[in-house]
Amino acid sequence: METPRNLVVLGAGTAGTMVVNSLRRRLPAPWRITVVEQHDTHDYQPGYLFLPFGAIAPEQVRRRTRGLVHDGIDLVRAGVERVDTAEHEVHLADGRVLPYDQLVIATGTTPRPDQTQGTLGPQWHREVGEFYTYEGALALRDRLETFTGGRLVVHITELPIKCPVAPLEFTFLADDWLRRRGLRERTELVFVTPLDGAFTKPVASRALGGLLAEKGITVEADFMVEHIDQERRVLVSYDEREVAYDQLVTVPVNMGADFVAVSGLGDELNYVPVDRHTFLADGLDDVFALGDASNIPTSKAGSVAHFSVEVFTENFLEHIAGRPMTHVFDGHANCFVESGHGKALLLDFNYDTEPLTGTFPFPVVGPLTLLGESRANHLGKLAFRHLYWNALLPGRPLGLRPQMSMAGKHPA
Template sequence: MVILGGGTAGTMVANKLRRALATDEWRISVVDRNDVHDYQPGYLFLPFGMIEAEQVRRSRHAFLRDGIDLVLGDVDRVEPGARRVELVDGRSLDYDYLVIATGTSPRPDQTPGMLGPEWHASVGEFYTFDGALSLRDRLAAMTSGRLVVHLTEMPIKCPVAPLEFTFLADDFFRRRGLRDDVEIVYVTPLDGAFTKPVASRELGHLLSERGVKVETDFMVEHIDQERRVLVSYDEREVSYDQLVTIPLNMGADFVARSGLGDELNYVPVDKHTMRSTQYDEIFALGDAGNLPTSKAGSVAHFSVEIFVANFLQLVAGRPMTHAFDGHANCFVESGRGKALLLDFNYDTEPLTGTFPIPRLGPLTLLRESRANHAGKLAFRHLYWNLLLPGRPIGLPSEMSMAGKVPAA
């Protein structure tokens, strides 16, 4: 088994399979370009000083079980016909089964004018470690002006993160007594605040309540850094003093070179088994596949559980009987020490109710609460100590309807 990518999905599946597969029969290798594992949800908190930089970074190797080989190097391409992975430095790895878990990355090079002399200055982003740290300094120095939070296009990893940043920015400037001097504008290509209509309505209400102007249906054509404006294809302009942009997200370039991806370098897969639609021995997990659901850590977690159960059936010569239902749950930081929680799947819109225990919670769905905020902050400890090592955390992979009702 060769696993490309040592992030959330790649680490989880490696650890779970190492426990389940005989060490004298199976060799498991994880390939990644470096030995740095970031807790990416922490990027959201770095610009506001809510978390320290050292709390975000750990060693990949430290979270891989004994008996797993960590291969450091860049992937050049996959040769599916030969069942071989070629690395940029000339090394190659043969496989019987391949898992592509190389995620998705921001690509500012895909939008004219986004990269330039003001990148990570007046044009900021928080989807990378360096970008989040640069933005921390920019926000600390900002006392007035227009802050624009801009979403280029969907899909992106953690699709609620731009909204969370906006809510936290409102809270950040309000606590400093500067909110009346800082205008906040949310710019999106969507026709509302979010992709799911029920959640979009609730989140849009919160934006309005906090005095955030929303510019919808805005498809950016280019950014003029000199004039400090976003320009859309229909020639609308949105000016900014500080821009926080979420660039177009794309899968890894080697996926395209290998002929395995779609136009955004995501691997087409069966949405229930994560198996490549082209090659039976290839699977794509986490953000690397084209699943029609959120590119979020919860999706990686739940889909990995399904994959492992199916894979053990597959290598035992039995049919794969488990099906991923697109289950996702996402905390949405709303500022003021509160957060919402969304729970949905391929077929079900976010519901109201309680989670994870029916009627008891302690978390509330589609409603702000301090318990949800505490849950969001506590998840970092679950991530490092339970999720990555592949230990059970007590949540079912399939979405449960118990204790939930449709939103009014």
């Protein structure tokens, strides 16, 4: 009888769940799969964006983790204390030790309001809100229900963050929500960012910046926050600029899991440095990092997890067979950007090509419009929740190649 070999996956979020479900059908004997996850619920995190506006019910974004992991996969409910790469072991918070032959770190990224002075004061989840957690999004919903006007400030602390367009989407949806409630004329909307414009990519930044201007939303760019003064209700930057607010919606610093730092596997934000094409951790041949847990230079978004898992799965089967990994991830990301009034934009880009105008996924017929508002894009965003639960997480193919295509795009 062959000696069992162990694939251990840390994290049953988007990337981790897709990996174990995809490999369960394809991993040859004597491999067995263990996934470690401390939470018993799995959230559809793009749904957090809609919770503050009452556009989605809380139960629609949350399911039990066990029901999403296929039979034949061992699910271990525990936190991770550290990884010992010399001994090829994962030490769990409850004292258990899991040996591994191959390890995948897919523990994502987490908002860390404790990293910015003054954030976790008495007004946290009140006058200082956030929508990057389930609890925060629900608390913000309750705050907005009592909002009658004033200065509403949407603020990004630092990049990278999970879903980098989400703060813009929140701002556009807030504009729409305020107009429908008759409060827009009584509200000053301000978008505060450490970037020099609306987004990281120049073409997209111009298009999104134009939308902000059309909607009368003020942009405070190049703002690096030093602290939040809750008593005075102001953001204070390192260059001593101040932005006042009546209601603040902040996006805290995002960081990877603490065990990554404890294990000596991370950068200054606890993301695992990897080869950006294969996800193999630097200096190791038995550790990979996927999804938001890695330091690859593209968006921390569900689409990146999806496309990268497809590439990883093929490479991993080659890797454990002792063959070179021949599949290359090109940084492909696409994301819908809700712009309010039942419309959205779509961005599609990779490491080398920024978002362009055109149609997606097919030339001319689309049906989706790139870098342009459309009802079809909004419906696509809403439909993705169904695809997430019923196709993406189970590991079923969506019919899209992981590599970005130039078909239908108009070069800048």
